[in-house]
Structures are given as C-alpha cells and as structure tokens.
Amino acid sequence: MAFDSFAAFIAMGGHAPYVWSSWVITLLLILGLVWHARFERRQLVESLKRRARRERARQQQGEQATVYPVDQGESS
Amino acid sequence: MWSFIHKLGSPKWFYRISAKLQPWFWVAAAGLIVVGTVWGLLFAPADYQQGNSFRIIYVHVPAAFLAQSIFVSMAVAGLVFMVWKIKVADMAAAVMAPLGAAMTFVSLFSGAVWGVPTWGTWWMWDARLTSMLILLFLYLGVIALRGAFTSRDSASRAASVLAMVGVINIPIIKYSVDWWYTLHQPATFTITSRPAMPMDMWLPLLMMVLGFYSFFIALTLMRTRNEILRRESNKRWVRELVEEAK
Numbered sequence: 001m002a003f004d005s006f007a008a009f010i011a012m013g014g015h016a017p018y019v020w021s022s023w024v025i026t027l028l029l030i031l032g033l034v035w036h037a038r039f040e041r042r043q044l045v046e047s048l049k050r051r052a053r054r055e056r057a058r059q060q061q062g063e064q065a066t067v068y069p070v071d072q073g074e075s076s
Numbered sequence: 077m078w079s080f081i082h083k084l085g086s087p088k089w090f091y092r093i094s095a096k097l098q099p100w101f102w103v104a105a106a107g108l109i110v111v112g113t114v115w116g117l118l119f120a121p122a123d124y125q126q127g128n129s130f131r132i133i134y135v136h137v138p139a140a141f142l143a144q145s146i147f148v149s150m151a152v153a154g155l156v157f158m159v160w161k162i163k164v165a166d167m168a169a170a171v172m173a174p175l176g177a178a179m180t181f182v183s184l185f186s187g188a189v190w191g192v193p194t195w196g197t198w199w200m201w202d203a204r205l206t207s208m209l210i211l212l213f214l215y216l217g218v219i220a221l222r223g224a225f226t227s228r229d230s231a232s233r234a235a236s237v238l239a240m241v242g243v244i245n246i247p248i249i250k251y252s253v254d255w256w257y258t259l260h261q262p263a264t265f266t267i268t269s270r271p272a273m274p275m276d277m278w279l280p281l282l283m284m285v286l287g288f289y290s291f292f293i294a295l296t297l298m299r300t301r302n303e304i305l306r307r308e309s310n311k312r313w314v315r316e317l318v319e320e321a322k
Contacts, residue, residue, distance in 0.1 A: 015129035022186035
C-alpha cells in the first residue's frame, strides 16, 4: 500500500484535484458508453418486438376479415 | 480464408459469432480495469519526481493508445467497405467514431490536468498536443459528415474517405515527440523495450492498456450488433430472431 491512511489516499499528496478529476471523468465516460450501448439495444429490441406484435395482430385481423363473411353466410 | 472473410461480412453470421465472443471481452475488460485501478491508485509506489500526480498515467496512456488505434481501425474498416462493399465494416466504423472521440477527449483532458502540476501549464501548442487536438476534430468531422447525408451510402462513403485521409495524422502523432522535441516527453510505455519504470508501476499500466483494448472490442461488438438490428430490421432472419425471442 502506497498510503498510510484513507485521508492520505484522498489527498494524493496534494495532487487530489488533478488525479481525481482525470480518473472520475474517464470512468464516468466509460460507464456512460456502456449504459448507452445497453439502452440502445433495449430500445431496438423493444421496437422490433412491438412491430412483430403489430404485424401478427394485423394478420389475425386480416384472416378474420376474410373468414368472417363465410361463417356468417353459413349461419344465416 | 476468403470464405471466412465473406462469412464475416454477412451481418447474420457476424451477429451470431459476436454474441459468443462478446462476453469474454466484457469479462476481460472489467477484470483488467478493476485490478489495474486498484493496483495503480493504491499500491503502485509514488513517482520520485512527480509524487502522486503520476497516477494520471493509468488513464491518460490507455486512452491515448485507444484514441489512435480506433482511428486506424476506422480507416481500415472504411477501406474494407470501399473496396469490398462489406456493410458490416461500415457499421463497425460508424460505431467506433464516438468511442474514439471520447477517448481522444479523455487523453487531452487528463493530459491538460496533469500538465498543471508537472509543466506548470495546462496547454501549449506542442506538436503532440496539437496533433491530438486535430485528431479530436477529425473524429468530430467523421461523425458530423455521417450525419450530413440523407442517403446512407453517400454518408458511409464520405465518412470512409475522411477516415482514410485523416489516418495520415496518426504517424504524425506517434513521431511528433521525436521530430519536434518540445514539451511532451517521448513514449514511456512500449512492449518492445524494457520498461523505464519499476514493475510495480508498469504492470498496472499494462493491465489498464489491455483492459481498455478489451473494452474497445467489447463495446464495438455490442454496438455493431445494435447497428445490424437497426439496418437489417426488415430482413427475414431478424424477423425470425424477434419471433424466437418473443
């Protein structure tokens, strides 16, 4: 361990503002990029699923629309 | 060999193989960066001249490496796209640009902050610093150019050409410290020669560099997959994939 105490670690021998600002900016950017990529993926998958659901619904409706008159004709 | 390249160029195949590769690079990136951070911040000995401000090296050097490597990768991907019309290469190039810009910013920022206690100034028009600033503008130019076209194909070709022309800046950055020896010191971290610092300082730096490279590969794989889903959303295999994932 290069430091005697936690306070000494935070103080960085008087260089705290330089060391910590560099590290914090870097790590925040990395985490932000990871978060963004995950968010992007979630959104894409969601919208693809939504589209698939919509298409399935429309297909079912279409089938009913063509089948329905025939059913009606038979029942009446 | 050729069939491998053609397969790699197929978005469907790339999507499948990258799913298998991705976790390994995430694990490597997280492991190396966490260990490198703890080692570099807590256990590496303070520099006898710079004291603890030298700990900035552990983010500054890996970020500067990535900034340059990503630009070269982007230019190569652009060339592959232009010559062989491989779409996946263009998608990879597209997602690399913001990461490269971020890494260039990190290296400039940490360098400026480091310069205050070390050189007594946060900025000078030194050759290394200036060529890195040009690199940042090149990245921003590539990103802006891609957004400036309504046709995707024109955008891809324009961005590829700018990346291929801009890559001339990379050797300038690399050799700037030898050609114009002004403020920035020459390379302190090389794989080929014996390290100029104690092992306790050098090993965490090596881990951070490898960790950053793993992060670059992992993020590029992940975002290229996103880009494939976006651009190929009407292809049958994507539709089948969505049906299966339902």
